[in-house]
Amino acid sequence: MKINWLIIITLTLTMCSQRMAVSNDTTIKKDLTAVKTDQPPTIDGILDDACWQDAPQATGFIDERTEKLAEAQSIGRLVYTDKAIYVGLYLYDDMPDKIVARQTKDQTRFQGEDWVSFSLDPFHTHQFSDRNFFMANALGTKFAHLATGRAEKSEWIGLWKTAAQIVEDGWIVEMEIPWQMLDYPDTTKPVRMGINIDRGQQRTGEKSWWCNLGVNEFRENDGHWVDVLPPPRKRELKLLPYLVGGISETETDEREYTARAGADLRYEVTPQLRLIGTANPDFDNIEQAVEGIDFSYGERYVPDRRPFFSEGGNVYNVGQLFYSRRIEDMDGGLKLFGKLAKNTSVGTLGTYHKNNQNFILSASQSLTATSKISAAFLSHHKQGNSSNNVGSVSGNARHGRFSVFGDLTQSWADASDGRDGVIGLSYNGRLIQSTSRIFFTDPDFVNNLGYHPFKGYRGINLTTMFKNEWREGIVRSLTLFAHTDATNTYQGEVFSRDIRLSSRILTHNDYSLSVFWNGGRFKEFSDSLFSVSLGVRATDRFNNFSVSYDWGEQAGERFYSVSGNLNLRAYGFTAGLTSQIQWHFERRYQQILTLTYDFSPALSLGSRLIWQVEGVNIYFALRRSGYAGTDFFIILGDPNALEFKRRLVTKVIRAF
Numbered sequence: 001m002k003i004n005w006l007i008i009i010t011l012t013l014t015m016c017s018q019r020m021a022v023s024n025d026t027t028i029k030k031d032l033t034a035v036k037t038d039q040p041p042t043i044d045g046i047l048d049d050a051c052w053q054d055a056p057q058a059t060g061f062i063d064e065r066t067e068k069l070a071e072a073q074s075i076g077r078l079v080y081t082d083k084a085i086y087v088g089l090y091l092y093d094d095m096p097d098k099i100v101a102r103q104t105k106d107q108t109r110f111q112g113e114d115w116v117s118f119s120l121d122p123f124h125t126h127q128f129s130d131r132n133f134f135m136a137n138a139l140g141t142k143f144a145h146l147a148t149g150r151a152e153k154s155e156w157i158g159l160w161k162t163a164a165q166i167v168e169d170g171w172i173v174e175m176e177i178p179w180q181m182l183d184y185p186d187t188t189k190p191v192r193m194g195i196n197i198d199r200g201q202q203r204t205g206e207k208s209w210w211c212n213l214g215v216n217e218f219r220e221n222d223g224h225w226v227d228v229l230p231p232p233r234k235r236e237l238k239l240l241p242y243l244v245g246g247i248s249e250t251e252t253d254e255r256e257y258t259a260r261a262g263a264d265l266r267y268e269v270t271p272q273l274r275l276i277g278t279a280n281p282d283f284d285n286i287e288q289a290v291e292g293i294d295f296s297y298g299e300r301y302v303p304d305r306r307p308f309f310s311e312g313g314n315v316y317n318v319g320q321l322f323y324s325r326r327i328e329d330m331d332g333g334l335k336l337f338g339k340l341a342k343n344t345s346v347g348t349l350g351t352y353h354k355n356n357q358n359f360i361l362s363a364s365q366s367l368t369a370t371s372k373i374s375a376a377f378l379s380h381h382k383q384g385n386s387s388n389n390v391g392s393v394s395g396n397a398r399h400g401r402f403s404v405f406g407d408l409t410q411s412w413a414d415a416s417d418g419r420d421g422v423i424g425l426s427y428n429g430r431l432i433q434s435t436s437r438i439f440f441t442d443p444d445f446v447n448n449l450g451y452h453p454f455k456g457y458r459g460i461n462l463t464t465m466f467k468n469e470w471r472e473g474i475v476r477s478l479t480l481f482a483h484t485d486a487t488n489t490y491q492g493e494v495f496s497r498d499i500r501l502s503s504r505i506l507t508h509n510d511y512s513l514s515v516f517w518n519g520g521r522f523k524e525f526s527d528s529l530f531s532v533s534l535g536v537r538a539t540d541r542f543n544n545f546s547v548s549y550d551w552g553e554q555a556g557e558r559f560y561s562v563s564g565n566l567n568l569r570a571y572g573f574t575a576g577l578t579s580q581i582q583w584h585f586e587r588r589y590q591q592i593l594t595l596t597y598d599f600s601p602a603l604s605l606g607s608r609l610i611w612q613v614e615g616v617n618i619y620f621a622l623r624r625s626g627y628a629g630t631d632f633f634i635i636l637g638d639p640n641a642l643e644f645k646r647r648l649v650t651k652v653i654r655a656f
Contacts, residue, residue, distance in 0.1 A: 029221060030211050032056045032195065034228035037079045040086055043174045045140065045163035047088050051079050055088070058197055058223070062212035065469045067430070070208035072170075074116070076197045082231040084160075087118045087134070087175040091199060096166050100202040101138035102542055105601045107157070107626060112539035113137055114202050116173055119222070121194030122184035122230070123342050126220045126369035130345075131194075132182060138171045140164040141601075147183060148274065148337055154628045155655035156238060156266060157181065179231055183338060186271040190227040194219075202539070204471045205508075215467075216401075216428040220369035233271035239656040240264040244282055246649035258649075264308075273338035278308050280331060285651055287639040290610060293582055293590045294561075295554055297522050298453025308333060318362050318376040321392055321409065323451035326380075327351055327358055343367075356382040358449060371397035380448040388413040388448045401428045411446045418445030418455070434464040443490060457495040459487030472508075479504045497521040512538035512546075527554045542569035559584050572598050588613050602627040608639070615643035630654045 033056050041049035058076035062069060077088040091114075093099055100113040119133040135143040142162040158181025164173045185191055197210040211223040241263040248256050262280035269275050289303045302325060309324040330351040337347035343366040351358045358381070364374040373395040380388045394407035406423040424437035440458035466480040483500040498520040506512045512535035519528040533548035550561040563580035576594040581587070589612060596606035602624055609618040619637030624630070631653040638645040 028211075030058070030060075030223040031226050032058060032078055032223065033226050034190070035079045036229070037081060037086075040079070040081050040084065040176075041088065041174060043086075043161045043163045043176050045165040045172050045174055047077070047090060047172060047174070051086070052077050052088050055079050058210045061197075061199065061208040061210055063471075064198075064207050064209055064212060064215050065430075066471075067212065067214070070199075070206055071204070071471065072199070072201050072206060072208065074197065074199055074208065074210075076118070076210060078195070078225065080228065082179070084179060085120070085175075085177040087173075087177070089116050089118070089173040089175075089197065091116055091170045091173070093170040093201070095203065096168060096170060098203050099138050099166055099171055101141075101166075102540070103137055103141045104139060104598075105626065106142050106154075107144070108141075109143055110135060110137055110141075110200075111541045112202060114171070114200060116199045117197065118175060118177075119194075119196045119198070120177075120182070120225075121219075121222060122182060123339070124192055124194050124224075125343055125366045126194060126222060127366050127372065128219060129364070131219065134160065134175055134177055136162045136164055136173045136175065138164050138166050138173075140173075142175075144181075146181065154626065156240065159628060180234065180236065183272055184230045184233075185342070186233055187230065190229045193225040193228055194222040195225045196222045205469055205476050206471055215430055216433070218370075218398075218428075233268070235268040235271075236266070237268075238266040240266070240653060241656070242282060242651060242653045244285070244649060244651045246647060248645060248647035269336070270338070272340075273336060276308075276335040276337075278333045281306075281308055281333070282651065283329060285633065285635055285639065285649060287608065290590075290592060293580060293588045293612065295559070295582075295584055296453075297555070299451070301451055308335075318360070318374075318378070318392065320451045321376060321378060321390060321447060322360060322449055326449050327356075329353055354383075356380070360449070367397075370399070371395070378447070378449050382448075386414050388446055390447045390450070398428075402426070403428065409445075409447075411444075413446035413448075416444040416446050418442035420445050420447075420452070420455075431468055432464065432466050434462070436460070436462045454495075456489055457487045458490070459485055459495070461485030461498075474507055474509075475505060476508045477504075477506045493523075494521055495523065506538060510537050510539055511535065522555075525555050528552045529554055529559060542567060542574065554584070557585055574598070617641050617644050619644075625653075628655075 035055055037051040039049070039051050041051055055077040058078070060069065061074050063071070073092050075090045079086050102113045103110055115135055115137050117133050117135040119131055121131050123130050130147050132147050133145050140162045142160070144157055144160065146157070158178055160178060160181060161176040162173060164171060196213070198207065200207050211221055213219060213221050241261065243261050245259045248258070250256050260280060260282070262278070262282060265277040267275045283306055286306055288305055291300055291302045304324040306324070330353045333349070333351040335347070335349045339345050344363070346363045349360040359379040360376070362374065362376040364372055366372045373393070376392045378390040389412045390409060392407065392409040394405070396403060396405035403426045404424070407421060409420040411418050420441045422437055422439040424435055426435035427433065438460050441452065441455040443456035445452070445455050461484065463483045467477065469477045481500070481502045483498070485496065485498045487495040489495050498518070500518045502514065502516040504512060504514040514533045516531040517529065521527065529550060529552035531548060531550040533546060535544065535546040537544040538546070545566050547564040550559065552559050561580060561582040566577045568575045574596045578592045581589045591611040593609040594606065596604050598604045605620070605622050607618060607620045610616070617637070619635060619639050622634040624632050633651040635649045635651070636647070638647055
């Protein structure tokens with residue numbers, strides 16, 4: 001009965017949503033008529049080209065928080081050729097000497113500085129999974145997010161250009177975005193695409209939109225680029241081979257020489273489908289995230305930084321059903337992802353290793369601009385063990401500010417046929433967002449590719465957040481957060497009772513103060529934890545300091561923790577120190593020190609030291625990466641070892 005109920009709700013909410021229409025009452029949808037030019041602009045940060053003079057203008061930017069005309073206005077212009085899309089942006093600021101521009105390396109998301117973003121939805125579905133955005137700061141540093149995700153090599157992302165300059169009444173940005181780096185409809189007739197421009201001003205905290213999406217970013221309110229005729233798609237075959245050679249010292253003090261080669265391949269099967277292949281990938285020399293030392297009743301989640309799992313990740317993203325760190329190594333892998341139709345996306349991933357094989361298939365169908373249904377299948381085969389298969393169906397829909405969502409997952413392993421499910425309702429207001437969920441995970445649910453710290457429980461939870469911002473005065477933003485859940489085992493015993501309360505104040509002087517309390521029960525233990533943290537230059541990613549103190553009782557023992565974080569940048573050097581000392585069942589500590597010198601945005605010498613109970617590890621790396629041309633890495637040590645290894649490795653990558 002439980003399963004039938006979830007199936008009915010999940011499917012009904014997505015089907016009924018086809019009749020739902022939603023709009024933000026303060027948003028006026030705007031159009032820009034597409035203009036094709038035979039004289040494209042020179043990308044130099046000066047809007048004096050002839051094509052800009054007659055280009056339609058995007059004006060009337062709205063502050064997403066106040067939902068009124070932004071104090072700092074902007075003007076956007078857009079033209080195109082058969083080669084590229086060209087964007088010209090004039091960003092007014094009455095205090096140009098206080099424009100903040102810090103980031104100098106491409107493909108790093110901007111934080112704590114002024115930025116502008118142009119977004120493009122070529123298929124006009126209003127779904128985030130189909131959205132591309134291109135960002136720049138006042139230095140001309142750029143960041144691109146492509147709808148299907150993309151590996152970090154510039155030739156694979158696409159060689160797009162930006163130029164920027166600060167002028168007496170603001171700053172200017174020009175962009176050249178090649179059509180070839182985008183997925184777009186294969187058409188011989190003009191089409192309508194979704195577009196928008198948004199801007200962040202660090203000094204005031206103002207974020208403004210050409211077509212206001214609001215703080216919740218309701219994407220159905222994007223503007224339109226009307227009557228654009230994209231060029232015929234050219235199929236591309238790209239190859240990214242690498243060579244690695246090294247020498248290391250074994251535990252018996254003998255020298256061991258290594259040499260290996262591998263390659264990645266990228267091919268456009270159709271104008272909307274991409275095939276990515278990898279042979280003998282090099283995972284050993286990728287710096288992974290460091291697992292923290294905070295106490296956890298279950299397995300900690302640690303992000304995966306391996307590029308193979310990022311490209312196409314937006315398409316085959318199935319949440320906690322797939323935790324890519326479960327695949328520790330592989331001899332080869334294939335991915336196929338893209339669109340079968342305007343509103344139908346598909347993604348597959350397969351990996352092969354002599355001891356295990358894995359396969360993922362996911363598909364999604366957009367029903368309206370605010371709803372879609374998805375399905376996924378995962379399979380894991382390990383030598384000597386039986387197969388583990390998982391199937392899932394999910395859906396979500398929004399009407400106005402209310403959303404409903406649901407998910408049902410079935411697993412098959414040995415004699416097990418356990419299930420996992422959730423259904424929920426959320427409200428997305430301008431100041432308040434709230435979500436309630438009912439969920440369960442059967443005791444015999446098995447997913448060897450997923451992240452499921454616990455099973456054998458069911459319950460409900462409620463999460464509410466309040467956030468407001470002020471453009472003037474002492475306080476810049478205030479955030480209040482509350483969460484509570486109650487779960488029991490299938491035998492009716494208490495699994496957990498959890499209450500979390502937190503608040504954060506950020507001032508216009510860039511100080512932050514956070515207070516947190518977490519209390520409740522986990523099985524037989526009663527917990528109560530307090531935390532206070534202070535941040536200085538809280539939004540400046542390069543020069544900041546924070547300190548936190550935590551205390552209370554957890555798992556039947558007293559708990560104390562002191563942690564701090566310091567980042568500094570000067571004269572080409574960037575240093576970061578993260579330190580934590582924890583007293584719980586035992587005294588534990590972890591210090592992470594990073595130091596980098598940038599010879600240029602592409603060339604740097606860096607190191608990372610990790611000092612913890614398990615050992616001390618340090619490594620050094622000279623790298624040339626992130627830009628067009630040959631990449632190389634010279635690495636002394638092992639980035640992911642617990643203790644220092646005498647090891648010298650050279651790696652060379654070249655795109656063709």
